[in-house]
Amino acid sequence: GAGVSQTPSNKVTEKGKYVELRCDPISGHTALYWYRQSLGQGPEFLIYFQGTGAADDSGLPNDRFFAVRPEGSVSTLKIQRTERGDSAVYLCASSAKGRITEAFFGQGTRLTVV
Amino acid sequence: AQRVTQPEKLLSVFKGAPVELKCNYSYSGSPELFWYVQYSRQRLQLLLRHISRESIKGFTADLNKGETSFHLKKPFAQEEDSAMYYCALFNTGGFKTIFGAGTRLFVKA
Numbered sequence: 430g431a432g433v434s435q436t437p438s439n440k441v442t443e444k445g446k447y448v449e450l451r452c453d454p455i456s457g458h459t460a461l462y463w464y465r466q467s468l469g470q471g472p473e474f475l476i477y478f479q480g481t482g483a484a485d486d487s488g489l490p491n492d493r494f495f496a497v498r499p500e501g502s503v504s505t506l507k508i509q510r511t512e513r514g515d516s517a518v519y520l521c522a523s524s525a526k527g528r529i530t531e532a533f534f535g536q537g538t539r540l541t542v543v
Numbered sequence: 544a545q546r547v548t549q550p551e552k553l554l555s556v557f558k559g560a561p562v563e564l565k566c567n568y569s570y571s572g573s574p575e576l577f578w579y580v581q582y583s584r585q586r587l588q589l590l591l592r593h594i595s596r597e598s599i600k601g602f603t604a605d606l607n608k609g610e611t612s613f614h615l616k617k618p619f620a621q622e623e624d625s626a627m628y629y630c631a632l633f634n635t636g637g638f639k640t641i642f643g644a645g646t647r648l649f650v651k652a
Binding site (some may be wrong): 469473477487488534 | 643644
């Protein structure tokens, strides 16, 4: 594709439900990042993948959050037992060289937990 | 603690006026600082980085280690500069980029 694609663009879910957010990086990009942006805040780092492995998952807020990238391309961010505080825009970025400054961002998925 | 502070949530200036978006940081080491921009309905994108010492779209930013600041400046604002601007610090010991809360710049005609 032409850029980083995130689906869905919007997701509304009920408190307690499970959600999956998908990121399709630019073809050939080995590095992939997930960020969360709450209202009125800047993006907050969640996790970084280099290839299939999570090189840094220190930003995941708790064990309800999990992300995978089984084939080193598409990544899925999974949130269990969603809470209203999880409502945010979830951003994905990918880069060829592993540096966020050379990364391209997706449009984000707006998650609303009601 | 590593932190990026943008004290202004909103900055409104007239077209042709100078603009300065403030950014202060806290980092124990040699930081790499950046500015990102997000235009309306567009994706977040890198504007400039302090290492490059470049001018992009007329914007410049100088890293002042003594004042721990990295303010973004432009001598003559244009309407198309209206956007959300984020100052960011790259953790050279890892892979994280720490973003400030952002400043919305509104350039009035």
